[in-house]
Amino acid sequence: MRFCVAIDGPAASGKGTIARALARHFGFGHLDTGLLYRATGRRVLDGLTPVEAARALRPEDLSRDDLRTAEVGQAASRVAAVPEVRSALLDFQRAFAARDGGAVLDGRDIGTVICPDAEVKLFVTASDEIRARRRMEELAAASQIIAFDDMLADLRARDRRDAGRATAPMRAADDAVTLDTTEMDIATATDAAVAQVAQALTRR
Ligand code: DC
Numbered sequence: 001m002r003f004c005v006a007i008d009g010p011a012a013s014g015k016g017t018i019a020r021a022l023a024r025h026f027g028f029g030h031l032d033t034g035l036l037y038r039a040t041g042r043r044v045l046d047g048l049t050p051v052e053a054a055r056a057l058r059p060e061d062l063s064r065d066d067l068r069t070a071e072v073g074q075a076a077s078r079v080a081a082v083p084e085v086r087s088a089l090l091d092f093q094r095a096f097a098a099r100d101g102g103a104v105l106d107g108r109d110i111g112t113v114i115c116p117d118a119e120v121k122l123f124v125t126a127s128d129e130i131r132a133r134r135r136m137e138e139l140a141a142a143s144q145i146i147a148f149d150d151m152l153a154d155l156r157a158r159d160r161r162d163a164g165r166a167t168a169p170m171r172a173a174d175d176a177v178t179l180d181t182t183e184m185d186i187a188t189a190t191d192a193a194v195a196q197v198a199q200a201l202t203r204r
Contacts, residue, residue, distance in 0.1 A: 003028070003102040003204075004117070005197055006110035008170065009124035010159045011073065012135035014181040014189055018124060019106035021190040022197055031096045033107035033114070034076065036089045038067040041075030050079040054088035070139065070146060070154050077158045080108075081165040090114070108162055111173035120200045122193060123172035126182045131155055 005022055009015040016032055023030035039061040043053035066072065079085050086109075097103050097115045105114060111121035126134075132152040139146055146154070162170040172178060177196055181189045 001100065001102060002098055003119050003201070004097045004115045005102075005104040005120045005122070006097075006115045006118035006173070006176075007104065007106040007122045007124060007193075008108055008110050008112070008172065008176070009106075009122075010131065010162070010170065011155050012131040012138070013124040013126045014134075014184075014186070015106045015122075015124040017186055018122070018179075018189055018193045019104045021186075022193055023104045025190075025194055026102060026197060026201075028102035028104050029096065029099055031093065031103065031105045033089075033093055033105055033110065035062045035067060036092070037076035037080045037085075038072050039064065040079045040085060040089075041077075042067055042072050044079055045072070045075050050082045051084045051088065053079070054085040057089070068139075068142065069144060070151075073158060074154070077161045081161060081167070083167040086167055108170035109168035111176050112171060113168045116173070119204075120197050121173050121176035122196065123176040123178045124189075125178060125180050128152060128156060130182050 007015045007019050019030055022028065036057065039057055040050065040053045042064060044050050093105065093114045097105055111118055129152065132148060132155055135155065136146055136148055136151045179189060179192055
């Protein structure tokens with residue numbers, strides 16, 4: 001069975017947590033597409049050009065343990081604006097979306113470019129301040145201490161670049177359901193997403 005759940009939204013909106021919870025709940029595969037751009041950005045920081053880095057990407061690069069830093073997030077956002085980088089990463093994502101047994105992909109252009117025919121499309125958002133607070137706490141848990149104002153500026157710069165680029169900008173697909181998690185805890189946000197997917201499954 002092919003069944004694609006497309007989840008988009010800005011950094012630290014909760015989309016990754018929701019995507020993982022959906023995959024677990026329904027037994028679908030999960031691809032965090034941000035990791036592809038982070039791994040590419042990481043290799044650019046190591047000296048490759050963006051296009052070389054994207055074309056040379058191997059599955060094991062995605063499990064590097066140094067991809068979740070703010071520095072790599074910014075490098076990812078910069079390489080993600082290069083059209084040849086995006087096209088080098090397209091086939092892998094589309095193949096994952098079409099896998100047998102169902103797939104959840106989260107990113108910025110899943111509902112608009114990678115899986116425009118996805119059975120469920122969610123656009124997950126939250127206020128800038130709550131996203132900065134969440135990301136700051138996440139990084140602090142990994143011993144990376146960043147001040148709130150710096151975190152806020154970092155997220156806003158990244159969102160501006162991601163939403164403003166010419167190729168596959170971050171935006172909600174016209175048929176996406178928006179989930180604003182500003183006032184929601186994880187369980188409430190996940191329940192809302194599970195309900196959307198369950199409803200789509202009964203329509204098949
Ligand atoms: O989801 P994330 O914060 O790990 O993503 C890192 C960067 O990668 C993000 O700032 C923009 C880019 N990205 C993208 O352009 N398209 C995607 N589908 C996923 C991520």
